[in-house]
Amino acid sequence: MVQKKPVVIVTRKLPDAVETRMMELFDARLNVDDTPMSKAELVDAVKEADILVPTLTDRIDAGILAQAGPNLRLIANFGTGVDHIDLKSARQRGITVTNTPGVLTEDTADMTMALIMAVPRRIVEGVQLIDGDEWEGWSPTSMLGHRINGKRLGIVGMGRIGQAVARRAQAFGMSIHYHNQHRVHPDIEGELQATYWESLDQMLARMDVVSINCPHTPATYHLLSARRLKLIQPHAYVINTARGEIVDEPALIRMLEKGDLAGAGLDVFENEPAINPKLRKMKNVVLLPHMGSATIEGRLDMGEKVIINMKTFIDGHTPPDRVIDAFY
Known part of the structure; x- marks a missing residue:
């Protein structure tokens, strides 16, 4: 019996190479036109997804996480900063959060x-x-x-x-x-x-x-x-x-x-x-228009980290970039 691929919902357009690899590994639902998701669309996404891949433009607050479906167990953030994600609510619901440190x-x-x-x-x-x-x-x-x-x-x-x-x-x-x-x-x-x-x-x-x-x-x-x-x-x-x-x-x-x-x-x-x-x-x-991390190399490296975090989590291991505490 072929094992069902996890449903991965990606909130924004990512580099083609990253999206191609995601489609190979997962049941990836992509945002082809790159239009930022509304709050209602984010709610629909957390209800359906096994894994959510948001970016800094997506506010994943307590209200949205309260409506998450039982299958959502990982938020694999495409980016280093996680201030747009309610980490406390995610932790209370048993949802792991990862990010992409170092590459930017x-x-x-x-x-x-x-x-x-x-x-x-x-x-x-x-x-x-x-x-x-x-x-x-x-x-x-x-x-x-x-x-x-x-x-x-x-x-x-x-x-x-x-x-x-x-x-x-x-x-x-x-x-x-x-x-x-x-x-x-x-x-x-x-x-x-x-x-x-x-x-x-x-x-x-x-x-x-x-x-x-x-x-x-x-x-x-x-x-x-x-x-x-x-x-x-x-x-x-x-x-x-x-x-x-x-x-x-x-x-x-x-x-x-x-x-x-x-x-x-x-x-x-x-x-x-x-x-x-x-x-x-x-x-x-x-x-400048928030372009500090905007290099082709950086975005590809970010995508690779997201995929590694997802694959590691699905395989039953602790993802390498699990977010625990934020500090400066």
């Missing part, structure tokens, strides 16, 4: 470093000057930005991505500082020549560039609150390639408007895909 580290760190360079050196402004046919030639005082070499970089969240950012910034001659829930191993500190700050407040007050690289959890929601943002020096820049909810966005905008911060580089937003119109008008802010 280098890509996200590359984008972080790109923003660290782009904002102080006014790269986007320069492109716009050319595109608008407004450039009148070189002059000694035209398009002056700020040097990166020798500046102090404060990394909030020294996990895989934070460390990868530190390695890149070190190569550009930046001084590395960090705040983390737990101090990293002395060997890593030594390699990165990184200074640990137990107090986030004290670190923020002394940095030239602040890079946010921690996950969004209840503990990190508005970690950079209005009060903490005011601690940052007026000449400093804020870079966020993590999650928009970690920063009090209205407070950040107010400070940028008043000149209390030199600028910001944002790949994520508090209410994305909506972007505050005030941010769009600021010349000292570089905005």
